[in-house]
Amino acid sequence: MLLSVRGLSVEYRQVGSANRTVTGASLEVPAGEVVGLVGESGCGKSTLALAVLGMTRRSGQIVGGSVEFEGQKLFDVSQGSSLTEDEWRAYRGREIGLVVQHPRGAFNPVKRIGEQIDRHYQVHSGASSGEARRRTLELLEQVGINDPQRRVNSFPHELSGGMAQRALIAMALSPSPKLLIADEATTALDVTIQEQILDLLDELRRTHKLGMIVVSHDMGVVANYCDRVYLMNAGEVVEHAPVERFFEEVAHPAAIALLAAQGVGHDHRAVRLRGLPVDTRRVPPGCRLHLRCPFASSDAGCSTVHPELSNFHDGHQVRCHRAADVTALAQAARPPAESDGGTDV
Amino acid sequence: MTRFILKRLALLVPQLILVVVGAFLLLRLLPVDPVTQRVGIFATEEGRAAVKEELGLDASLGSQLGDFLGGIVRLDFGEAWTTGDPVFEEIAQRFPITLQLIILGFMVAIAIAIPVALYVASRPVGKADKGTTVYALFAGAQPDFWWGLFFVYIFFFILGWFPAPLGLLDIHLIPPNGPTKFVLIDSLLDWDIEVFVSVLKHLALPVITLAFVLTGPILKIMRQAAMDVHASDYLLYAQAGGSPRQLRRRIIFRNALAPTLTVTGILFGFALGGAVIIETVFSLQGMGRYSLDRTLSVDFPAIQAAVSVMAAFVLFIYLLLDVMYAVLDPRVRYGEPG
Numbered sequence: 001m002l003l004s005v006r007g008l009s010v011e012y013r014q015v016g017s018a019n020r021t022v023t024g025a026s027l028e029v030p031a032g033e034v035v036g037l038v039g040e041s042g043c044g045k046s047t048l049a050l051a052v053l054g055m056t057r058r059s060g061q062i063v064g065g066s067v068e069f070e071g072q073k074l075f076d077v078s079q080g081s082s083l084t085e086d087e088w089r090a091y092r093g094r095e096i097g098l099v100v101q102h103p104r105g106a107f108n109p110v111k112r113i114g115e116q117i118d119r120h121y122q123v124h125s126g127a128s129s130g131e132a133r134r135r136t137l138e139l140l141e142q143v144g145i146n147d148p149q150r151r152v153n154s155f156p157h158e159l160s161g162g163m164a165q166r167a168l169i170a171m172a173l174s175p176s177p178k179l180l181i182a183d184e185a186t187t188a189l190d191v192t193i194q195e196q197i198l199d200l201l202d203e204l205r206r207t208h209k210l211g212m213i214v215v216s217h218d219m220g221v222v223a224n225y226c227d228r229v230y231l232m233n234a235g236e237v238v239e240h241a242p243v244e245r246f247f248e249e250v251a252h253p254a255a256i257a258l259l260a261a262q263g264v265g266h267d268h269r270a271v272r273l274r275g276l277p278v279d280t281r282r283v284p285p286g287c288r289l290h291l292r293c294p295f296a297s298s299d300a301g302c303s304t305v306h307p308e309l310s311n312f313h314d315g316h317q318v319r320c321h322r323a324a325d326v327t328a329l330a331q332a333a334r335p336p337a338e339s340d341g342g343t344d345v
Numbered sequence: 346m347t348r349f350i351l352k353r354l355a356l357l358v359p360q361l362i363l364v365v366v367g368a369f370l371l372l373r374l375l376p377v378d379p380v381t382q383r384v385g386i387f388a389t390e391e392g393r394a395a396v397k398e399e400l401g402l403d404a405s406l407g408s409q410l411g412d413f414l415g416g417i418v419r420l421d422f423g424e425a426w427t428t429g430d431p432v433f434e435e436i437a438q439r440f441p442i443t444l445q446l447i448i449l450g451f452m453v454a455i456a457i458a459i460p461v462a463l464y465v466a467s468r469p470v471g472k473a474d475k476g477t478t479v480y481a482l483f484a485g486a487q488p489d490f491w492w493g494l495f496f497v498y499i500f501f502f503i504l505g506w507f508p509a510p511l512g513l514l515d516i517h518l519i520p521p522n523g524p525t526k527f528v529l530i531d532s533l534l535d536w537d538i539e540v541f542v543s544v545l546k547h548l549a550l551p552v553i554t555l556a557f558v559l560t561g562p563i564l565k566i567m568r569q570a571a572m573d574v575h576a577s578d579y580l581l582y583a584q585a586g587g588s589p590r591q592l593r594r595r596i597i598f599r600n601a602l603a604p605t606l607t608v609t610g611i612l613f614g615f616a617l618g619g620a621v622i623i624e625t626v627f628s629l630q631g632m633g634r635y636s637l638d639r640t641l642s643v644d645f646p647a648i649q650a651a652v653s654v655m656a657a658f659v660l661f662i663y664l665l666l667d668v669m670y671a672v673l674d675p676r677v678r679y680g681e682p683g
Contacts, residue, residue: 053585058576085590093587105578108596110603110674120586155675171586 002211003029003179008065010051019281021047023235029179032209036226038217038258042277044235045215049183053092054082069095094124097172101184103164107156114152117171124175139170144196162189169197176208183215198225219262223247231255234278234288237309241316251312251323253293256330287321295322349671353664360660368652369413372645373406379643400426413649422650427642432650440654441526442513443620443631449548450555451613458563463598466571481561493554493626500550507550510627515543551627559612566608570601603673610666614659
């Protein structure tokens, strides 16, 4: 296994309260596979992605869980063990590359793009500046930047969003990482460029056995490029399955809502979560989603018993008391079988 | 970059002309009559006319301005009305005293403020952070002459560490007559260590006073700028990309420096204008005292020259800062093609 994350929890400390934005999340990425991490905004996807690198944003703290990379433990909160700052550097950037959503904000605003990519490569490979520059030009070319010779001299603010995104991907790829975490890396791009980049990454995964975590809320991207899907809601992993199964027999209401909202496969009017995403500072008892969920019922214990992530099928796990009913109802709601068959249970 | 500097330099010329002409004209708009000031209200018409001619005020405004501007080009500001000495000489004696004080004050302030700001920004809401916030408020809330008197009281009167606040040199020492007019530098050039040490001792309290007041705002702005970098995506991303710690420190320093420079430049202008207060407390014959004295005695040549020189110097500092800012932050090089 390239990456295994077990029971990861991240908390943000605020005055007088703690906000646990990721709770006991587990995830595995085999070498050369693409794992999609999906969920509505604010469900903890990006926090989880960053926590894989042992990092949080300011005031955040990893309060539980462990991460293993190629069998090597990077940190384990229960044992109080973690790599030192210097040891981490052998993984951050080098083995595990990260690409984020706002690429222009990810570059140092006062340095030229070329210098930054060169430096990133040099830090991890010890290459000379000449070698680094050759590598930079080659990679910029690969990610589809025209005239890389000129572009290396641009400052981040001089690049368009798409161009900066590609430069950032080139930078992340330069030390040849084994795992790439793409946190909404293509969301800001227009569709054609998005496809180019995804195809490039897909090729790298085949040629270099590059493992990937694709954080996205675009179900189309997930369906086309991922091998496995993890769905998060309110800081928890609530469903995971191989990609075909996920789209075939989706079982969690949050998944159906997400698919329905994007018009993938289901009638959009059928399933909608009510209200705003769950505030992780005040999680309700029982299932975190029960106040918003059209399937929730007190008989099933939705409002009292917190559901565990349990086997629904082989390799398909769901955290829902009513998973079986939900699947059945979702199937029933599928167009064109029924045009206005609501599932307002 | 060269283009940016050239453009900025070209801008300096109209700025300078505006400032110099402005100083000249505003002075003549003042509701004081230098002639009456000199001869009193009971003078005869002939007496008034004679003084007016002597002062050169009988000429038209245009020709007076022409003389003034022509003089500047030859580095000749005319003779001071109060002393009869060439104004250029007087300013050449006094400006270095003020500059020496202010530059040293800024150097000390920056040398303290920047490392402390970087430290507290990396540990926000810590003890050091709270301490510096209290200090910045405290130092900024009290006027600098008050701090000056306070330091004189503590360090001269009680502890006796530094000499009395009377000028730059012990009374028995002969000031160096070097090329730079900066006593500190000239005494070193002459290798007159006794004078050098004496000047250092005399400068210590005014410099400490100035630095004490200046460190507050510089520290505050640098801390805030560094905090912004700490919270930035690019710093987080640098860490996630495995950048070594010292590289990240450099990112913080470099990105926080630009806004700090701007504030420092503005403070410099204020410090030059406000030098009179510290010069008065410490009996230094600098530019601040000079400007104030000559203004009170309505000495047109001295005032217009003093204002012009100080304004030109501040403009020059602004220019320097703009160039430094452009070097530090490429986003402001608006003159350059993208």
